[in-house]
Amino acid sequence: QKEVEQNSGPLSVPEGAIASLNCTYSDRGSQSFFWYRQYSGKSPELIMFIYSNGDKEDGRFTAQLNKASQYVSLLIRDSQPSDSATYLCAVDMIKAAGNKLTFGGGTRVLVKP
Amino acid sequence: KAGVTQTPRYLIKTRGQQVTLSCSPISGHRSVSWYQQTPGQGLQFLFEYFSETQRNKGNFPGRFSGRQFSNSRSEMNVSTLELGDSALYLCASSLQGLAGGTDTQYFGPGTRLTVL
Numbered sequence: 047q048k049e050v051e052q053n054s055g056p057l058s059v060p061e062g063a064i065a066s067l068n069c070t071y072s073d074r075g076s077q078s079f080f081w082y083r084q085y086s087g088k089s090p091e092l093i094m095f096i097y098s099n100g101d102k103e104d105g106r107f108t109a110q111l112n113k114a115s116q117y118v119s120l121l122i123r124d125s126q127p128s129d130s131a132t133y134l135c136a137v138d139m140i141k142a143a144g145n146k147l148t149f150g151g152g153t154r155v156l157v158k159p
Numbered sequence: 160k161a162g163v164t165q166t167p168r169y170l171i172k173t174r175g176q177q178v179t180l181s182c183s184p185i186s187g188h189r190s191v192s193w194y195q196q197t198p199g200q201g202l203q204f205l206f207e208y209f210s211e212t213q214r215n216k217g218n219f220p221g222r223f224s225g226r227q228f229s230n231s232r233s234e235m236n237v238s239t240l241e242l243g244d245s246a247l248y249l250c251a252s253s254l255q256g257l258a259g260g261t262d263t264q265y266f267g268p269g270t271r272l273t274v275l
Contacts, residue, residue, distance in 0.1 A: 149202040
């Protein structure tokens with residue numbers, strides 16, 4: 047089992063619709079969760095982070111965290127063609143060798159006009 | 160404020176050679192983390208440096224090493240290159256880094272390494 051799992055996609059959504067991305071993680075002690083967006087050929091850029099159970103909204107993006115079920119999700123409202131990218135879920139994990147940020151494989155999102 | 164910079168952006172080496180990559184963090188950031196990104200394995204954590212000390216380490220062989228200077232700039236070295244080392248190497252900087260709750264990491268543009 048991978049430490050952080052995401053559906054690789056592609057997730058195809060029509061313009062204006064809601065894109066829903068899910069991420070599950072294995073380390074129950076994880077405290078910090080991040081969503082990054084990566085355009086093809088570019089480096090990841092932070093969309094938002096979440097530490098507490100529940101929802102956190104930032105513009106068209108909403109992150110949802112459920113630590114009991116060990117999943118974190120990202121909703122993109124009013125999806126735009128410019129949202130077409132790979133979305134990476136990252137989880138801060140405490141290991142014997144220290145903390146490390148573990149990334150999922152990413153979900154590719156395609157927003158069709 | 161200037162972002163994270165990495166040099167060189169592209170590099171071609173042959174098997175057995177060694178390579179050194181450089182990363183300059185955002186001004187004021189003391190933590191630099193290095194990652195390897197490949198299509199098959201995704202984004203994998205190599206190590207983190209904070210105040211010139213390696214603080215965290217991923218599961219990579221000893222051929223991968225790094226260091227950090229007093230101005231927080233960091234270098235990563237890969238010795239005895241293998242074909243499988245071909246990847247995009249990313250560095251990310253943050254204020255405090257991976258310690259008791261990760262703070263936000265900002266990525267550089269990456270160095271694309273090709274090993275022939």
